[in-house]
Amino acid sequence: MITELGHFALILAFLVAIVQSVVPLIGAAKRWSGWMTFAEPAAIAQFLLTGFSFGALTWAFASSDFSLRIVVENSHSLKPMIYKISGTWGNHEGSMLLWVLIVTIFGAMAAAFGAGLPPTLKARVLAVQGAIGVAFFAFILFTSNPFDRMVVPPFDGRDLNPLLQDPGLAFHPPFLYLGYVGLSMAFSFAVAALIEGRVDAAWGRWVRPWTLAAWVFLTIGIALGSWWAYYELGWGGFWFWDPVENASFMPWLLAAALLHSAIVVEKREALKSWTILLAIIAFGFSLIGTFIVRSGLLTSVHAFANDPERGVFILIILVIFIGGALTLFAARAQAMEAKGVFGVVSRESALVLNNVLLAVSCFVVFFGTMWPMVAEMAFDRKLSVGPPFFNAAFTPFMIALGISLPIGAMLPWKRGRIGRAAWSLRYAFLLAVALAILVWTLQSGRSALGPVGLFLGIWIVFGALVDLWSRTGRSGSLTRLFRLPGADWGKAVAHSGLGVTMFAIAGLTAWEVEDIRVAQPGQPFQVGQFTLTLKDVRRVQGPNYFSTTADINVTESGGRVTTLHPEKRDYPVARMPTTEAAIDYRFLRDLYVVLGDQQADGGWVIRTYIKPLANWIWGGCILMALGGALSLSDRRFRVAAGARKSPKTGVPAE
């Protein structure tokens, strides 16, 4: 019964979305305020209906309703409750429902918090958002209905893929979708502005929080996925340049570019048409990501039920939305004249450089991801483009970005001098160079990657600190420092996060220690500074799996560090074995131990890794997300919001 209601609510939401995408547009064109304001209740109704529908599906999973096809295929009555619930979006149909739910959440938020937007702009934004909803409701209802019933319900389900039974799955996809779909708001604002034919500083200010929020969610989503791969995969890899990873990384790069160029629109009324274009392309890449994951066009290790029909449907959505938006852009871009003038050396130019580097690096990732397909179709060459290519082709852009970032961030608007910015950064630079050289001499003979990463990390982090301190004026004081606006803090924290992540990736890649051996129970062995002893290997029964668990004592120069319990699990229902690495997380390094097979002589294969700075990768991502959140909390976004409600507060301080 609840299932039918959920299905019905979904169909209703589809109908509401259709009306929402048409009526406000006409209203805005004809200046009929009743038709325009229709968008708000529609957006909220759409959200409530979709929310109910999603709730109904979650209920079906939580109560193990095996009359639903996707519950049978992805759940099992013995599965722990958290994985029953997260299983709702651990499959194609459910994840699409989550996706469209987030589309409606953003629409409802724009309706609820966009009180100060000009009525025509708001109506158009909500109409475009409604149109995106229409496309995805149709996709779900016509190709991937989650409420499909079984003719004969079985007694129990086939269980969720055990690798997905992990807290990581509970949070990784929702954050990614919040990011992907958050970019739909930037897209809606861009298309609405094109229809209006007006892009000004206010538009920049309205679109930036949405972009920033999308970018923060993408950052968290990607970091969670990467961390999940790190602890779950069994050798501690954290990034594989897999097509589907690239699919989430490309929108991240473009969202980063977009939120920087929107600053230029907001502060200086320049780069308008580029920012609009970027907003369209960024959402385009979100759609391309969806297409890559669900069409099965590219070989990826990420699997969803691949179905050519679904792929074609998404491709049509992609062509209609991005093609339509680009056509509109071509027709209207001329109308958006840049106002602000600035010198060759200025913050504006630095942000142009930022955008060039981010956009081209995204292009490189895109080209590499698509190349196997192009080469096969056009040149009849079946080839692979893997991590070695991306590391070689992508890294230089990040290094260039890292080197130029601190100087660019210190340049004043309109006109500046590189010399002056560089001079105030001299200590950060000297410190970075000195430490990099020190490390380089200490490590003797290893790759230069570690020192380069260290240089970039220190240069960016201390550059951000110098920049923050310079904001307090010459007589800089701590009280002033803490009274700086959220945006200044956000900038410093987010940039530092980037520096930390760059350093961590370089350090982990360069200084990792690996050991593979057959360990005899009771015989200690040495890995780096640690002594490991395999004490025992036990059979353990879990809720829906059997486990082989090892007890490994770890000591360092005589002192006991910890006891690790790496496992091998066997899930009988899903008929799939998994490895559970045991990780001793520490500030400077992780000790990562994996249990392998038993050998004929009674020993066990043990793989041990010492992974320096592993936590710093995600620490840096957390800093980036935190920086974004600080920036979002900036009073000035709220001042602008308040000014819209009560005109007497006047123009927001610039």
Add this chain to the structure above:
Amino acid sequence: MIRLLFVFLTLTSPAYAVQPDEVLQDPVLEERARDISTGLRCLVCRNESIDESNAELARDLRILLRERLVAGDTDQEAVDFIVDRYGEYVLLKPTASGANLLLWLAGPVMLLIAGAVGLNFIRNRSKTQSTVPSGSDTLTQEEQARLRQILED
């Protein structure tokens, strides 16, 4: 990530990437073997190198590669030997030959184009500025910081 899904689909019993019995006695040779094998694709897997993969075929390739190195092949010869048998699909880093030049040049060329467009844009913007009386930008940095402070507080 969901990459995990496929990791184990191709095998019947869990094995792990490089096995202890594969490791060569000579650490220098082993290091070379590891380096090379991270650049070779496991043909039956989804986007995994033979160094990471658990599949039987990946193990066979790892052993084959080590045999070639022990037999005295250079890195290039060993890779060529494997490419001859399995096709260039096995290379995770495509060669920069023929049509693949496009792939390798796409990034640098795009950077040049984007850089030229960006520079041109910046030039235009600053040319417009020459009509605006200059000299208004002579605020010192601390004055600017102070000004910003005042405006933002």
